[in-house]
Each structure stands twice: as C-alpha cells, then as structure tokens.
Amino acid sequence: MERKIIVFTQLQRWFHMHSIHFFVFLTITGLPLLSPSFSGLAYVFGWPVSWLTDAGSAKEILASGMQVSRVVHRVMGILFTITAIPFALVMLTKIRSWQIWPERWGVRAILDGFRDLYICYVKFDKVNFGKYNMGQKQLAWFLMIATVIMMVTGFMLIFRSSFPDAIGALAKSAHAIFFILIMITMMFHIYLSTHPINRHGLKAMFKTGTMEERYVKEKHLLWYKKIEEPDKLVGKGR
Amino acid sequence: MSRKMICYDTQSCVRCFSCMLNCSVENRVRLQRNGKENVEKSLNTDYPHLDYLTPIRKEFGKYPEARQVTAFHHCNHCENAPCKNFCPTGAIEKRQTGAIVINEKTCIGCRACIDACPYDVPVFNAATNRTYKCILCYDRVENGLQQSCVEACPTSAMFSGDEAEVIAEAQMRADRYSKAFNEPYIVYGKDRVNGYVGNLAWLTIAPEKDVAHYMLPADPYKASMLFHSFARTSGAAVAAVTAVGLGAHFVYWLAKRKEMISEYEED
16 A cells, blocks of 8 residues: 555545535525625525515515525625634634745746746646645635635624614625625636646545655655655655 | 705804704604604704704814814715615615605614715614614605704704705805805715715705815725625626536536447447
8 A cells, every 4th residue: 555645634634525515505694695686596595485475576576585695695704704713713823834824935936936936837737845836826815815705704794783884885796796706816816727637636535634655756756855744744654 | 845954054054063963853853743752852862863963073284284174964865865776775865855765664783884885974873773864854845844954043054945946056155155265165065075985965055175075086986885786796697607617517417428428228
C-alpha cells in the first residue's frame, strides 16, 4: 500500500461539505430577493404555504413565497455563521501553516503565477506548485473576505432597524454585489475542482481526505518538500 | 381613466395644515371602514406611518434676510416609480390614475421601496411589518371624489384633476408669480425630472432658487440602488459569459486530450 498524505483534515472536509449545503439554501432563497427574474422560486416556496393561509391570488402566493425565502435565508445565514465561527477559530490557531500564503511576493511572483496557471490549465503540462496554485490561493482569500462581508451585511440587514436607512441600503447593495462576485467565483471553483485534471483533489475533499505520496511528489513538489516531517504522513511506510 | 395629478402651490399656501389633518382623518376612517380599528381607538391612537403628508418647517439664511419655508414631505407618485421597480413581491402597483399604491396584503416589509425612494418617503412600521406611503387617495378618486388633502385646502393651494388641466393651471400660476415677484418660479415634476423618477403626478410650484429647500432635488436618485441594479443586470451577463468561457475550456481540453492520446498511441 502506498503512503498517503493528509490533504484535508476531517474538520476542513466537514466544513466544506456543510458550506455547500448552506450555499445551496442561501442561493435559492436569496435569488428571489435579488431579482424578479427568479420569482419562480418564490412561487415554489409560496405555493405550499398558500394551502395553510388565505393567500389565493398569484401575487399573494408570490408574497408568501418571498416571506418564506426571507425567513429561511436568515435562518440559514445564522446557522452558517454558527458553523463558520468555530471553524475559523480552529483554523486561526494554525495560521502559520496555512498553505494559501504566497510562496513569493512581488510583481515577478504574480507574473510567474499567471504563467504557471497558463501552463497548467491551457497547456495541461506539469508545473512545480505548492499545495495550491495561485488561482486557488486567490479564490481562498477572496472567499474568506467575501464571506465575512456577506455575514456582516447580512446581519446588518436582519437588524436593519438599528441602522439608518442609508446604511441599510448600502449593506443591501454590498450584499448583492458580493453575492454576484461569489457566484462567478463559484462557477470557476466548481468547474475546475470537478474537472478531470483535478480528480485527485476532488476525491481527497469528498472521500478520503488524503492523496498518494507519489502524486503529491509529482504535482505538488513545493508542498511535498515542506511536509516531509514524519508526523504529517499516514499509512504504510510512515 | 386618465392620469390624475395634484399640485401644491407654495405661494398660495397659508400653512394651516388642513391638508395634513384631513389626510390623517381619512386614514383613520379607512381603518374603521376596513374593520381594523373601532372609532374610539382609531381616533385616540398615534399612527405616524399613516401621516402621508408631513410639513417640515425650515429656516435658512441669516437675520435680517432669514426666511422660513415649509416643505411638504410626501410621495410624488413618480412616473418611473423606483419603489415599484425594486419591490420584489410586486406589492406596489401603478393605478390607471397614476397613483403608486402599496398593497398592504402583499407587502412583506422588506424595505426595498425605502431604499429605492430618492425622496425618502415610505415609512416602515415594525408593528405591522409593512411599509406605508401616500396612495393619492386612489379609492376616493376612482369613485369621483377629490383627494382628502385637496378637499381640505381652504385657499386652493392644493388642486387636482386631469393631467392636462393641472399642468396648465400650475404653469399659469408659476408664470404669474414669476412676473409679480420678478424671479423665476417653476413647476417641479411637470417635466421629466431625471431618468430615475421620470415626471411626477404630484407637482409643486416654488421659486426656482428655493426648490432644494422644499426637499425637491434637481437630480433625485439613490446611488446604492444603482449598485444594486448593476449587480442584478451585470450579474446575469457576467455569469453567462463565464459559463460560455468554461464550456469552451472544457471543449478545448477534450480536443487537446484526444490529440495527446493519439500522439501517445503513435509513440
């Protein structure tokens, strides 16, 4: 049996999995509130509610659905925050060992990062990456910052009577803009992480949490050099 | 039914506030009519959210040139009605008369209308979780009556009617004041104010230099809603472009993979 290297801890995999659940619920309940183009979703939520209320006309069913969306959206937002805070606290204790810090700084490093992405995703050739490439690191940083902004603005909207109307309106706009940015980022993330060239990472995140040492050595050499200490390795030959 | 308008003439107004009083009375009568409150309670309870017409007295300038104006804070029933455009439940409708009306039954209290209104008119009531604003007495007008504020005005400083006749009367008064006081008077809302609100169904005759003091901005808009609109419209376009781009990348990868496999087999 080949040696395995822990890529994602149980906590990381658990949080990632539940983030997906929350993301799906927050998206389907948030879209009708963002734009009338998604009011069909609100009708879907409002229709069963109309059996229990006196909502009869299409507009009343839509309003019921919107209210359901708002309530579920808020509850999901609060639950996500409750889930995210302990995860963030645990991760912060290991901030020095985060693999999303840049390997190098400066303009040259950024240009090299873009070149590596080009070689990896356009030429499909081997690149000497760390655990993550530059695009994955940027995604991680963006998602952390955007999630904090979404949480803060979301809570401002829940308790918006405590803020002036102008601040509430700004929070709503920031919430909408960052949602769009997250959606676009997610499209990239979902496509690239489920792409066959990333199948080992996908398997590690959703199934095993580990990668074979041979694969890590071949594809993530920079990272492999960092984790040669024996306490990071599991399995036969440890 | 044609578009109806109201005009408020700041020069003929004697600040008796009968309009405000009658508006408040009318809304209390509506509560009684709809069976929501009994007569005693409806007359003895404060309903700040139902005061659709609020006078705001302002003093500006320095003595001896100091002056007072009484701005009337009310819904202007915009042609483009941003509140209606941003309402996610379609609870705000535009009546045939041009009145912009919030349907209390389908309002969910999300306050999108408050965010959208450049005149800061709609009022949120936490107790009912609804938002309120002037309904231009559409129930009265559609039954052949005047708006309650217009009906109460003792000096004809408020007048209403069909669009054409109100505009004609307002313009005539503004021209007369301009000549009499030797300074330009305008009819705010008669023409398109800007693209965000369009023209207005509630006109105001005021000295041009004092229009801002009457809380009637030259270019009313809400910057935050422009961001929100941008997110709504650009979001769909950017998502579509991204989806096409990623799809193209996948097709490119498939072609490249086929190429690599055939090269491998040749070797």
